[in-house]
Amino acid sequence: MTAAVTPKSGCWTTTEPSRALTIARTETGQAAGAARDAAMGQMQVVKHRWVTAGDEHVRQSHQMLSGVVVERGQAFTNGCRFPCDFGGPAGEIINCRCVAAPVV
Numbered sequence: 001m002t003a004a005v006t007p008k009s010g011c012w013t014t015t016e017p018s019r020a021l022t023i024a025r026t027e028t029g030q031a032a033g034a035a036r037d038a039a040m041g042q043m044q045v046v047k048h049r050w051v052t053a054g055d056e057h058v059r060q061s062h063q064m065l066s067g068v069v070v071e072r073g074q075a076f077t078n079g080c081r082f083p084c085d086f087g088g089p090a091g092e093i094i095n096c097r098c099v100a101a102p103v104v
């Protein structure tokens with residue numbers, strides 16, 4: 001038997017699958033971005049490069065960051081230390097598909 005999930009009164013007004021996808025994509029990106037940054041820290045990577053998905057859906061501010069190199073721990077010009085940085089501005093991390101690549 002399956003139980004229907006229903007919103008509590010006042011929490012949601014509609015069921016929006018696209019909103020759920022946005023939240024899932026953003027939260028996954030944040031976890032992956034933080035894990036990637038931690039892994040680079042363990043490998044003593046000093047600098048990393050912003051890499052976009054390279055398609056028409058990449059936001060303009062991330063297109064401008066494509067290929068930019070900074071030292072790990074320093075913020076890129078959009079305020080994020082790495083793509084999907086949980087400490088960055090929401091407008092820079094929601095639905096972001098960018099990654100950081102180590103510079104060796």
Ligand SMILES: [Zn+2]
Binds near residue numbers: 062083
């Ligand atoms: Zn992005």
